[in-house]
Amino acid sequence: MTAVTVRVPAKVNVQLAVGGRRPDGFHDLANVFLAVGLHDLVTAEPADELLITAAGRDVASVPLDATNLAARAAIALAKLHGVEPRVRLHIDKDIPVAGGMAGGSADAAGALLACDTLWGLGTPHDELLSLCAELGSDVPFSFVGGAALGVGRGELLTPLAVGGTFHWVFAAAPGGLSTPAVYRECDRLRREEGAGDTVAEVPAPAADPALLAALREGAAVALGAALANDLQPAALSLRPELRDTLAAGTAAGALAALVSGSGPTCAFLAPDAAAATRIAAELGPAARVAASPAPGATVLP
Numbered sequence: 001m002t003a004v005t006v007r008v009p010a011k012v013n014v015q016l017a018v019g020g021r022r023p024d025g026f027h028d029l030a031n032v033f034l035a036v037g038l039h040d041l042v043t044a045e046p047a048d049e050l051l052i053t054a055a056g057r058d059v060a061s062v063p064l065d066a067t068n069l070a071a072r073a074a075i076a077l078a079k080l081h082g083v084e085p086r087v088r089l090h091i092d093k094d095i096p097v098a099g100g101m102a103g104g105s106a107d108a109a110g111a112l113l114a115c116d117t118l119w120g121l122g123t124p125h126d127e128l129l130s131l132c133a134e135l136g137s138d139v140p141f142s143f144v145g146g147a148a149l150g151v152g153r154g155e156l157l158t159p160l161a162v163g164g165t166f167h168w169v170f171a172a173a174p175g176g177l178s179t180p181a182v183y184r185e186c187d188r189l190r191r192e193e194g195a196g197d198t199v200a201e202v203p204a205p206a207a208d209p210a211l212l213a214a215l216r217e218g219a220a221v222a223l224g225a226a227l228a229n230d231l232q233p234a235a236l237s238l239r240p241e242l243r244d245t246l247a248a249g250t251a252a253g254a255l256a257a258l259v260s261g262s263g264p265t266c267a268f269l270a271p272d273a274a275a276a277t278r279i280a281a282e283l284g285p286a287a288r289v290a291a292s293p294a295p296g297a298t299v300l301p
C-alpha cells in the first residue's frame with residue numbers, strides 16, 4: 001500500500017453541561033456531540049521516520065513536531081504493536097485551529113485510522129477507541145462521528161439517533177482560544193458567583209431530554225430552543241466581542257446561536273439549507289455552511 005487518506009469531521013456541542021472540577025483536573029460532562037460536514041484529510045504514506053506536513057486553513061498554527069496530535073496518535077499506535085512509526089502524515093486542514101471544533105482531535109482520529117490501515121494492523125475497534133481516549137477527551141467522538149452523548153470527561157460515548165439533517169453556519173474567529181484556559185475561566189466565574197467549582201459543589205451534569213428528542217425527531221426549531229453550552233459564559237468573558245457575532249447571526253435569521261465548545265467559533269442553526277447559505281453570506285467571507293450529522297473517520301477510496 002502506498003498511501004491512505006482518511007476524512008475526519010469537525011464537531012459542534014449541541015449541549016455541553018459542565019459539572020465540577022475533579023481531583024484529576026478534568027470536569028465531568030454531559031456532552032452531546034454532533035459531527036458536522038467540515039473536514040480535515042489525513043494522509044499516511046510510508047517514510048523512513050515520522051514526518052508531519054500540513055496545508056490549508058490556519059496552517060501556520062499547526063505544530064509540525066511530535067506535539068501534533070496526529071503524530072502522538074501514530075506513535076501511540078506503533079507502540080501498542082511494538083513497531084516503529086515510520087510514516088509521513090500530511091494534514092489538509094479545513095477545521096479551524098483552536099476553534100472549539102475539535103480540529104486536533106479529528107487529526108488524531110484520522111491518523112490512527114490511516115496508520116492502522118497503511119500498516120495493515122487491523123486493531124480492534126474497542127482498542128482504537130481506548131487509544132483515542134488516551135489522546136484526548138474529544139478524540140473518541142471524532143473517530144465515531146454521527147451524534148453521541150459523552151460522559152466522564154467526554155470520552156465515554158453512547159451513540160444517539162438523529163432523525164434528519166440539521167443545517168449550520170460556522171463563523172470562525174481569529175486567534176483561537178485555549179481549551180484549558182476556558183475551563184479555568186468557567187471555574188473562576190463559578191467561584192465568583194459563590195457557587196463553588198468542585199464535583200462536591202456543582203450539580204452533576206445531565207443530558208436534556210428535550211434536546212435528545214429534538215435530535216431524534218430531526219426537529220430544528222426544537223433543537224434551536226434547547227442548544228446549551230456551559231462554557232459559553234467563560235468564552236464570552238475571555239472574548240466579549242463574540243456577543244456581537246452571536247447577535248449578528250440571530251439577526252440574519254438563525255434559529256439559535258451558540259459558541260462551539262470552548263470557542264471562539266460561533267455556531268448558528270439555520271431553518272434549512274437555503275437559509276444557512278443566506279446567513280453565511282450576511283456574516284461575511286469567514287462564515288461556512290455545513291450539514292449534520294456527518295460520518296466519523298472514513299478511509300477514502
Ligand SMILES: C[C@](O)(CO)[C@H](O)COP(=O)(O)OP(=O)(O)OC[C@H]1O[C@@H](n2ccc(N)nc2=O)[C@H](O)[C@@H]1O
Pocket residue numbers: 013016025026027028029031100102105135136137138139152153154179180183261262
Ligand atoms: C471543550 C470540549 O471540546 C467539548 O467537547 C472538550 O471538553 C475538550 O476536549 P479536548 O480538547 O479533547 O480536551 P483534552 O485534551 O482532553 O484536555 C485538555 C484540557 O481541557 C480541560 N478539560 C478537558 C475535558 C474535560 N472534560 N474537562 C477539562 O477540564 C483540562 O484542563 C484538560 O487539561
Ligand SMILES: Nc1ncnc2c1ncn2[C@@H]1O[C@H](COP(=O)(O)OP(=O)(O)OP(=O)(O)O)[C@@H](O)[C@H]1O
Pocket residue numbers: 061062063067068069070091096097098099100101102103104105107108138176177179261262263
Ligand atoms: N493536528 C493539529 N491540528 C491543530 N492543532 C493542533 C494539532 N495538533 C496539536 N495542535 C495544538 O492544539 C491546539 C488546539 O487546537 P485544536 O484545533 O485541536 O483546538 P480545538 O478545536 O479548540 O479543540 P477542542 O474543540 O477539542 O477543545 C492548537 O493551538 C495547536 O497548538
